[in-house]
Structure formats: C-alpha cells, structure tokens
Amino acid sequence: MDEFKKISVPHTGSPDHPTGGKCKICKCVLPEPWGDPESIALKKRLGLMIPITTCDKCYRDLAENEMNKASEQAMKASADQWGRVCPDEYKKEITLSMIDSKSYHESVKWQYNSRGLLLIGPSGEGKTRTVWKILKRQYQNGKSFEFYSGNDFGKVAAHAAREGQEREFTRNLTHYVDILVLDDLGNGKMTPLIESELFDIIDKRMSNHRPTFVTTQYNSESLAARFRLSPEMTEAITRRLRESSNVIIFGKRTTKR
Ligand SMILES: [Zn+2]
Numbered sequence: 001m002d003e004f005k006k007i008s009v010p011h012t013g014s015p016d017h018p019t020g021g022k023c024k025i026c027k028c029v030l031p032e033p034w035g036d037p038e039s040i041a042l043k044k045r046l047g048l049m050i051p052i053t054t055c056d057k058c059y060r061d062l063a064e065n066e067m068n069k070a071s072e073q074a075m076k077a078s079a080d081q082w083g084r085v086c087p088d089e090y091k092k093e094i095t096l097s098m099i100d101s102k103s104y105h106e107s108v109k110w111q112y113n114s115r116g117l118l119l120i121g122p123s124g125e126g127k128t129r130t131v132w133k134i135l136k137r138q139y140q141n142g143k144s145f146e147f148y149s150g151n152d153f154g155k156v157a158a159h160a161a162r163e164g165q166e167r168e169f170t171r172n173l174t175h176y177v178d179i180l181v182l183d184d185l186g187n188g189k190m191t192p193l194i195e196s197e198l199f200d201i202i203d204k205r206m207s208n209h210r211p212t213f214v215t216t217q218y219n220s221e222s223l224a225a226r227f228r229l230s231p232e233m234t235e236a237i238t239r240r241l242r243e244s245s246n247v248i249i250f251g252k253r254t255t256k257r
Contacts, residue, residue, distance in 0.1 A: 017053075018053055019053045023053070023054055023055040023058055024053045024054055024058075025054060025055075025058040025061075025062075026055060026057070026058050028055050030052060030053075030055060078140055082136060082139060082140070085139065086132060086135075086136065087132075090128070090129060090132035094126065094129050094130075094133060098126070099125055099126025099129060099130070099250075100121065100125045100126055100250040100251050100252075101126075103119070103121070103125070103126075103130070103248050103249065103250045103251075104126055104129075104130050104133075106248050107119060107130045107131075107134065107246075107248050108130065108133055108134055110134055110246065112138060112141070112143060112178070112179075112211070113211065114206075114209035114210065114211055114244075115211060115244060115245060115246055116179075116211035116212040116213050116214070116241075116244060116245040116246070117131075117134075117211070117213045117214070117245055117246050117248065118213075118214050118216075118241060118242060118245035118246070118247045118248070119131070119213070119214070119215040119216075119248050119250060120215075120216055120217075120218070120219060120247065120248070120249050120250065121217065121249055121250025121251040121252075122217055122250075122251050123184075123217060124251075125250035125251035126250065127183075127215040127250050128149075128183055128184075128215060130250075131147075131181055131183065131213055131215060134213075135147070135179065135181070138178070138179060143178040143179060144176070144177055144178045144179070145177060145178060145179040145180070145181060146172075146173065146177045146179075146180055146181065147181040147183065148180075148181065148182055148183065149183035149184055150183070150184045150187050150188035151187075151188035151189065152188075153182060153188070153190070153194070153198060154188060154189060154190040154191070154194050156169070157169065157194045157197055157198070158191075158194060166197070170197065170200070170201060173201050173205070174201055174204035174205055174208060174210075175208060175210075177210070178210065178211075179210075179211055179212075179213060180201070180202075180205060180210070180211075180212045180213070181212075181213045181214075181215075182198075182202075182212065182213070182214045182215075183215050184215060184216065184217070185214050185215065185216040185218075185223065186216050186217065186218045186222075186223045186226035186227075187217070187226075190227075190228075191228075192228045192229055195227050195228060195229050196229060196233075199229070199233070199234075199237045202237060202240075202241060203237065203240065206240060206244045211245075212241075212245070214241060214245070220238045220239070220242060223238055224238050
C-alpha cells in the first residue's frame with residue numbers, strides 16, 4: 001500500500017529542484033519537476049540543468065504579460081516621438097462641436113494612396129486640425145511627412161537656395177517625403193521663382209504618385225489670383241491639384257468667393 005502511494009504521488013519535494021517541484025507562481029505541483037536522481041546527474045554532467053519552475057498556465061500568462069509590456073512601451077515610445085513632431089496646439093483631442101465635423105469625418109477616412117487632400121474653407125473650421133489628425137495615424141504607420149504653413153515654404157526654399165541646397169531640398173520633397181502638407185496655401189508671400197518651384201514640386205509628386213495635402217481659404221479661382229505666375233500656369237496647377245485630390249469643403253456656407 002505504501003509503495004503504491006509513493007508511485008502515484010507526483011514528484012514533489014525533490015531536494016535539487018529550485019522550487020521544490022512546485023510552480024513558483026501559483027504553487028501548483030509541477031508534473032515533471034526535475035526527474036529522478038539518475039537523470040538529474042546526467043543533466044548536470046551535460047550542462048542541461050534547466051529545471052522548469054513555472055507551470056504551463058503561469059508561463060503563458062507571464063509571456064503574454066511581457067508581450068503586453070513590450071507593446072505598451074512601443075506605444076509610449078511612438079507617443080513620445082509624436083509629441084516631438086506635432087505642435088502642442090494640435091496634440092489635443094478635437095472638439096467636434098467647434099469644427100465642421102462632417103467634413104472632418106469625411107477627411108479622416110483618408111487611407112494612404114497617391115490621391116491627396118484639398119481642404120477648402122475659412123479658417124477656424126478645423127482644416128489644419130484635421131490634417132494633423134490624419135498625419136498622426138500615418139506617422140504611426142511609419143509614413144514620413146513635411147508640413148509647411150503660410151510663409152514657411154517660401155522661407156525654407158529661399159534658405160535652401162542660399163545654401164546651394166535647392167536640388168536636395170526639391171528632390172527630397174518630390175521623391176522621398178510620403179506626405180507633403182501645404183497649410184494655408186495662398187497666404188504668405190512667395191517670389192515668382194519660389195512659386196514655380198512649389199508648383200514643380202506639386203506636379204512631380206503627382207507624377208511620382210505621392211500625395212500632397214493642401215489647405216486653403218480660397219476656392220480655385222481666388223487661389224489662382226493669389227499667385228504672381230501667369231494665370232494660365234496657376235490655373236493649370238490648381239486644376240491638376242483638384243483632379244489629383246479629394247476635394248473637401250469646410251464650413252460650406254461661409255467660404256470666401
Ligand atoms: Zn503556476
């Protein structure tokens with residue numbers, strides 16, 4: 001009777017087992033904690049002393065926990081990175097009652113593809129906010145972007161030209177940047193030379209199937225009138241922009257004409 005008991009009782013309490021044959025977490029008895037003395041001796045000789053100290057269930061929980069921790073860390077890291085590239089005023093959650101929410105919803109449906117976005121409407125309707133919202137998701141999906149607002153493009157392009165870097169500047173924007181944003185196009189001063197450089201960049205991006213986001217207060221005709229280049233050229237580029245973008249009107253009734 002005693003013999004029978006010995007055999008049917010699981011291998012607990014083996015002195016050599018680091019957790020006494022029990023799961024170190026839930027303390028359940030491990031099915032095969034360590035083995036008989038002979039196989040322990042063999043494992044020691046072969047340097048295979050890796051006793052199991054966690055039951056299957058606890059091991060799975062631990063592994064899952066580790067994975068969650070890792071993905072939490074990855075999410076935090078990407079949030080930190082976003083914090084560095086996104087201006088503070090656009091980090092806050094969007095208050096939909098304050099913007100044209102219908103146009104917002106229509107815009108944020110955008111998935112990465114060669115068609116850009118042309119968001120038209122007066123300021124204060126949430127065009128720029130909407131753009132940053134889309135950029136956040138794209139950025140977290142590994143897409144790169146460059147954002148120029150108002151005067152910025154003219155300034156940066158002029159600076160690149162002064163440094164003899166205009167070819168690199170242009171090539172980067174036409175070939176490498178996944179999303180180019182021109183915020184508030186038509187506001188801000190540009191020389192005719194920089195205007196034509198900008199149009200050239202927009203045009204090349206279309207040929208390279210890279211999307212460009214444009215926000216503007218002006219409809220096509222009044223936008224064309226904001227530039228100094230020939231009306232034919234401005235008309236041609238704004239038409240191409242319209243054709244290669246999803247055009248979304250913000251604040252419909254109040255758009256400047
Ligand atoms: Zn356990």
